[in-house]
Amino acid sequence: MKPTQEFSPCINEGCNLPATYGDKCRAHRQVERRIQQAIEDGTCYAYEGRSHGYQAEAAHAYYVEMSVAPSTWEWITTTCATPLCLNPEHMAFKAPKKLAYPSYICIYCGRSGYTVDHLLPRRLGGEAKRAYVVTVPACGTCNSLLGDTLTWSITERRAICHARLRRKYRKILNHFEYAESDLKEYGPTLRKAIVRGMEDKAEVMRMLDWPIDPLYDDRACEKAGIGDPYEVGLIISMVEANRIAAEVTAPRNRERMPRDAA
Structure with missing residues (x-):
């Protein structure tokens, strides 16, 4: 009987799924690929989760693609017609x-x-x-x-x-x-x-x-x-x-x- 492979949890905040794709779970890896595709195509990619979780997900998406972490106190809005867009090029930041x-x-x-x-x-x-x-x-x-x-x-x-x-x-x-x-x-x-x-x-x-x-x-x-x-x-x-x-x-x-x- 083969030993069961153990995976560490996904690095995304609040996610307890196993990191089967590098340091991320399968769901978050797919989200990153879709965001990258949206950037290449110049299109929107709407956040599919609950609205109260958008800020954390948008900040993470911006950091992954732009290598710059938004300030904790900044509020992320969008410049496109999609209210909860995860395309970093469509994001705007509202400072305190x-x-x-x-x-x-x-x-x-x-x-x-x-x-x-x-x-x-x-x-x-x-x-x-x-x-x-x-x-x-x-x-x-x-x-x-x-x-x-x-x-x-x-x-x-x-x-x-x-x-x-x-x-x-x-x-x-x-x-x-x-x-x-x-x-x-x-x-x-x-x-x-x-x-x-x-x-x-x-x-x-x-x-x-x-x-x-x-x-x-x-x-x-x-x-x-x-x-x-x-x-x-x-x-x-x-x-x-x-x-x-x-x-x-x-x-x-x-x-x-x-x-x-x-």
Whole structure:
């Protein structure tokens, strides 16, 4: 009896079929051949799967034929009459919309912001959410504190970020304030440390008071061509934002095992 040949799974994401044709399954190998034929003939090749899987399949087809991987945040559309065409020559890429904030200034704390924060709509999930991504400048600290928090509005993201900044710098914020006359009672070394602590506290307070301009977000959205940011949910009331921030940042209760438990 001949031993059964074992195959590794297909390299295509989400496919569990055996890779009987090189590193791909038979179905994906046939798709690649049909795409290559469509490119040679200048015709369309429609995606036959479910619509929510088109973005991943189109990105893979583009990478295979063009040797260039589309950005994770880019949304693929078609320039032909076929809505879900897999011919890479018929694909167009929609980059995330950049809100018109001052460059390199974090919108959450006002410090230098050399990273980009991506805002995803809460009401949309899966692949569809990437069609509505907007980007804003953020500093590394705020971007890291937000992490993968899936919140859409600028207001609530800032409220969440400020809550986490308070937690991060809670020792600095608890620093006692000294009057100039009180500082004279201490020696130069201790006085220097106290002044440094007060300066650090003032810096954190400036971060938490950002932005000073109440229309800071409205102007950025208006310059970006977004007529009513409140209607699309990019800006919400501070009351609602603080409520959401309190829920997101609330410490989770962990059940502790009794000491006498086995």
